[in-house]
Amino acid sequence: MGQDHHGHDHGHDHTPASKEERMENARRVCQQHGERFTPLREHIFGLLIEADGPIKAYDLLDLLRPEHGSPKPPTVYRALEFFTRLGLVHRVEALNAYITCDHMHDGHSAEFFICETCDRVQERHAHDHSECIPKGFVIKRSVIEHYGSCVDCTAAAA
Amino acid sequence: MGQDHHGHDHGHDHTPASKEERMENARRVCQQHGERFTPLREHIFGLLIEADGPIKAYDLLDLLRPEHGSPKPPTVYRALEFFTRLGLVHRVEALNAYITCDHMHDGHSAEFFICETCDRVQERHAHDHSECIPKGFVIKRSVIEHYGSCVDCTAAAA
DNA sequence: CCTTGTTTGCTATAACATAGCGTTGTTTTG
DNA sequence: CAAAACAACGCTATGTTATAGCAAACAAGG
Ligand SMILES: [Zn+2]
Ligand SMILES: [Zn+2]
Ligand SMILES: [Zn+2]
Ligand SMILES: [Zn+2]
Numbered sequence: 052m053g054q055d056h057h058g059h060d061h062g063h064d065h066t067p068a069s070k071e072e073r074m075e076n077a078r079r080v081c082q083q084h085g086e087r088f089t090p091l092r093e094h095i096f097g098l099l100i101e102a103d104g105p106i107k108a109y110d111l112l113d114l115l116r117p118e119h120g121s122p123k124p125p126t127v128y129r130a131l132e133f134f135t136r137l138g139l140v141h142r143v144e145a146l147n148a149y150i151t152c153d154h155m156h157d158g159h160s161a162e163f164f165i166c167e168t169c170d171r172v173q174e175r176h177a178h179d180h181s182e183c184i185p186k187g188f189v190i191k192r193s194v195i196e197h198y199g200s201c202v203d204c205t206a207a208a209a
Numbered sequence: 210m211g212q213d214h215h216g217h218d219h220g221h222d223h224t225p226a227s228k229e230e231r232m233e234n235a236r237r238v239c240q241q242h243g244e245r246f247t248p249l250r251e252h253i254f255g256l257l258i259e260a261d262g263p264i265k266a267y268d269l270l271d272l273l274r275p276e277h278g279s280p281k282p283p284t285v286y287r288a289l290e291f292f293t294r295l296g297l298v299h300r301v302e303a304l305n306a307y308i309t310c311d312h313m314h315d316g317h318s319a320e321f322f323i324c325e326t327c328d329r330v331q332e333r334h335a336h337d338h339s340e341c342i343p344k345g346f347v348i349k350r351s352v353i354e355h356y357g358s359c360v361d362c363t364a365a366a367a
Numbered sequence: 368c369c370t371t372g373t374t375t376g377c378t379a380t381a382a383c384a385t386a387g388c389g390t391t392g393t394t395t396t397g
Numbered sequence: 398c399a400a401a402a403c404a405a406c407g408c409t410a411t412g413t414t415a416t417a418g419c420a421a422a423c424a425a426g427g
């Protein structure tokens with residue numbers, strides 16, 4: 052189970068964790084990396100979880116505002132850099148947006164399926180590209196984002 | 210030949226066209242789409258060809274400047290939108306850069322291998338992702354960019 | 368020629384992101 | 398514990414990327 056036709060887990064069975072579980076996971080990952088899960092970081096990670104999908108840095112900044120005075124861009128960008136470095140958040144390149152990650156990628160890149168109608172995003176481990184890499188090219192990271200229509204929105208459109 | 214282990218052409222044998230050929234191709238594609246290849250567009254496409262790799266919009270703007278007075282951002286962004294719409298140029302999302310395309314994608318997306326050491330980019334037709342799409346998801350376009358080290362730079366580093 | 372639509376130039380502004388610095392708070396070390 | 402070292406934070410300022418909107422120039426078709 053969890054194995055697809057390529058012989059490794061693409062996350063098809065991935066059960067989305069609850070918000071509490073996601074927060075706990077973030078706390079644990081920070082500890083494992085010897086990093087601090089400060090109140091500010093927890094606050095921002097909570098907003099990312101609540102967003103429940105890709106969110107833009109400046110929207111995050113707006114959400115941070117009421118409880119946090121008048122935060123400036125570096126505040127949110129620093130947290131995003133931190134979480135991205137720990138693999139807890141991904142940047143969705145073509146949306147200029149950020150999204151939490153529940154996966155244990157372990158060297159895999161992420162692969163996103165993004166519905167442009169309802170804005171929902173499904174994440175998986177990246178499909179294996181090893182068979183079609185130019186000879187000798189060493190991949191350090193991959194950006195893989197598929198844009199289109201999810202099953203529900205496709206059905207609704209018909 | 211030109212067929213890889215997945216049974217379709219990924220462009221492994223793709224011979225880079227000369228600059229003149231690339232310009233001619235652009236002219237032809239414009240005609241086929243009933244669009245105008247104006248002097249401004251030709252000028253900008255020429256700069257994109259000369260760049261011979263990903264180039265940023267504002268760098269393009271600088272190159273345009275000497276011959277063209279004082280062009281403003283919309284000038285270059287409009288041309289980039291035009292060429293992108295016709296498939297003559299791709300945006301490299303994670304670089305905020307633009308690059309000419311010699312491929313006949315015909316519904317395929319592009320897939321890029323980008324060396325972060327020498328900045329050279331190899332483009333191919335995208336690897337087929339149809340086997341690992343979430344059930345019912347209809348992909349309209351894909352962003353696939355691999356970052357790492359090309360064969361030459363890997364060898365040079367060792 | 369006149370109409371219609373496209374392309375271009377321009378001003379202005381929006382949206383996204385980082386540099387650098389001083390302060391505060393935490394951790395480490397003697 | 399005290400001093401030193403480091404990490405996180407707040408802030409100002411600026412850099413970078415991209416678009417909106419309008420008017421003039423231009424091309425195409427009747
Ligand atoms: Zn992930
Ligand atoms: Zn949808
Ligand atoms: Zn292409
Ligand atoms: Zn290289």
